[in-house]
Amino acid sequence: MNVYDSDRMADVLAPIGYVVTDKPDNADMIIINTCHIREQASEKLFSELGRLQNIKSKRCDTGKATVIAVAGCVAQAAGAEILKRAPYVDIVLGPQTYHRLPKMVAYATRLGEKKINKSLLDIEFPEKTKFDFLPNVTAKGSSAFLSIQEGCDKFCAFCVVPYTRGAEYSRSVDDIIFEAKSLASEGVKELTLLGQNVNAYHGKKTKGHTGNEVGLGYLIRSLSGVDGIERLRYMTSHPLDMDDDLISAHGEVASLMPFLHLPVQSGSDRILNRMNRRHKVADYHRIIDKLLMQRPELKFSSDFIVGFPGENDQDFENTLKLVREIKFLQSYSFKYSSRPGTPGALMDKQVPEHIKGERLSVLQDLLTQHQTAFNQESVGEIMPILFDRRGRKTNQIVGRSPFMQPVHVKASNEYFGQIVDVSLLTATSNSLSGEIFLNDKLSQNLDNLSFNAERNCV
Ligand code: 5AD
Numbered sequence: 001m002n003v004y005d006s007d008r009m010a011d012v013l014a015p016i017g018y019v020v021t022d023k024p025d026n027a028d029m030i031i032i033n034t035c036h037i038r039e040q041a042s043e044k045l046f047s048e049l050g051r052l053q054n055i056k057s058k059r060c061d062t063g064k065a066t067v068i069a070v071a072g073c074v075a076q077a078a079g080a081e082i083l084k085r086a087p088y089v090d091i092v093l094g095p096q097t098y099h100r101l102p103k104m105v106a107y108a109t110r111l112g113e114k115k116i117n118k119s120l121l122d123i124e125f126p127e128k129t130k131f132d133f134l135p136n137v138t139a140k141g142s143s144a145f146l147s148i149q150e151g152c153d154k155f156c157a158f159c160v161v162p163y164t165r166g167a168e169y170s171r172s173v174d175d176i177i178f179e180a181k182s183l184a185s186e187g188v189k190e191l192t193l194l195g196q197n198v199n200a201y202h203g204k205k206t207k208g209h210t211g212n213e214v215g216l217g218y219l220i221r222s223l224s225g226v227d228g229i230e231r232l233r234y235m236t237s238h239p240l241d242m243d244d245d246l247i248s249a250h251g252e253v254a255s256l257m258p259f260l261h262l263p264v265q266s267g268s269d270r271i272l273n274r275m276n277r278r279h280k281v282a283d284y285h286r287i288i289d290k291l292l293m294q295r296p297e298l299k300f301s302s303d304f305i306v307g308f309p310g311e312n313d314q315d316f317e318n319t320l321k322l323v324r325e326i327k328f329l330q331s332y333s334f335k336y337s338s339r340p341g342t343p344g345a346l347m348d349k350q351v352p353e354h355i356k357g358e359r360l361s362v363l364q365d366l367l368t369q370h371q372t373a374f375n376q377e378s379v380g381e382i383m384p385i386l387f388d389r390r391g392r393k394t395n396q397i398v399g400r401s402p403f404m405q406p407v408h409v410k411a412s413n414e415y416f417g418q419i420v421d422v423s424l425l426t427a428t429s430n431s432l433s434g435e436i437f438l439n440d441k442l443s444q445n446l447d448n449l450s451f452n453a454e455r456n457c458v
């Protein structure tokens with residue numbers, strides 16, 4: 001979501017003359033887009049700001065001003081503190097107000113970099129959403145994010161999202177289709193629909209109309225009709241919102257990729273209950289079984305938190321049991337990080353750091369085993385790969401399989417941005433390598449052709 005938001009900030013600043021650079025020393029403005037989900041992520045902000053202060057003062061000596069902005073969820077949660085701890089920051093804005101950036105920049109540059117004015121802290125949740133004001137998106141490659149839903153009403157006991165991103169909000173279907181078509185016209189082939197709780201999507205068919213709301217299943221079916229979009233994905237989902245209509249979309253819509261990120265967080269009912277997840281392990285299994293009935297090749301990934309307050313050895317064993325049963329393809333796993341303001345932070349039986357660390361490494365070893373095994377099983381197969389990155393080696397391009405596995409191939413540039421069949425030849429725990437299958441087929445066909453031509457001549 002932050003990648004999407006950062007791109008959109010670049011989009012709103014383009015009309016007033018800003019272009020993206022990767023060299024902060026030359027930048028007239030530097031925006032740090034922050035994440036508040038775990039303590040480590042928030043703490044990074046202040047060390048990064050110290051570095052930027054040096055850049056700002058060096059540029060100042062040569063007569064150049066630098067606007068420093070802090071955006072995202074840390075800004076939302078700790079805006080005033082940021083201005084106090086780092087008074088050289090010019091703009092602080094939350095995730096819901098970045099469409100106002102151009103105005104804020106104009107204001108900040110007019111005031112001069114030394115003055116801090118209260119109005120440069122904008123962490124409102126405005127009545128009219130930013131989506132009503134944002135300019136058309138510009139595609140950055142053949143795979144794009146499309147934000148369809150924001151915020152969350154679930155209030156899991158560990159999570160800051162409902163506080164920093166606010167209440168659930170869904171964009172209308174026509175708005176989303178418009179953005180999808182515009183991305184497709186710029187060469188995008190794969191869309192990943194984004195939302196903090198994406199399968200809670202409940203949008204109107206048309207913006208502003210009073211008609212019934214529709215769910216994610218309906219939206220996916222509608223998007224599957226957009227010319228040029230060959231792959232659809234969505235993340236991140238909550239098991240409670242995996243309704244039957246969405247599940248059946250997995251069987252009906254061929255362009256919906258056979259890989260689903262469905263976080264379970266823990267394999268212990270006791271801990272799920274303390275986490276306020278409002279589902280049990282058996283519910284999770286039931287959902288997975290239903291999905292597999294629709295699409296047998298479907299594979300899953302998950303998020304896990306170890307060391308949530310009260311988690312004992314048996315609870316952790318239950319998580320390992322669930323992992324062994326489902327065999328997730330790839331997952332994200334974290335030590336529980338206490339977040340101020342969330343119910344988890346006030347709970348008794350906080351787990352010591354060293355135990356969290358031990359559990360995390362056991363869990364990650366197991367997840368890596370499954371990930372490696374699946375990559376190895378894929379060797380020998382031919383899969384369609386969407387090439388959307390250049391590799392580190394010369395003539396290397398990198399793409400994604402339907403299951404999100406990174407695939408490296410030595411191939412010419414003509415395949416960049418395309419979906420091409422690849423024979424998978426070798427695997428590591430993180431990725432695969434292969435060669436373009438089309439070449440074999442093509443050269444075989446060409447051989448046949450020339451053979452026939454010869455016979456014709458005779
Ligand atoms: N501590 C550790 N992990 C967390 N996550 C969310 N909040 C916390 C926290 N306080 C993880 C969850 C979520 C993912 C985005 O981040 O696993 O699914």
Ligand code: SF4
Nearest residue numbers: 152154155156159161
């Ligand atoms: Fe956070 Fe996801 Fe739970 Fe919402 S559903 S509170 S975003 S973990």
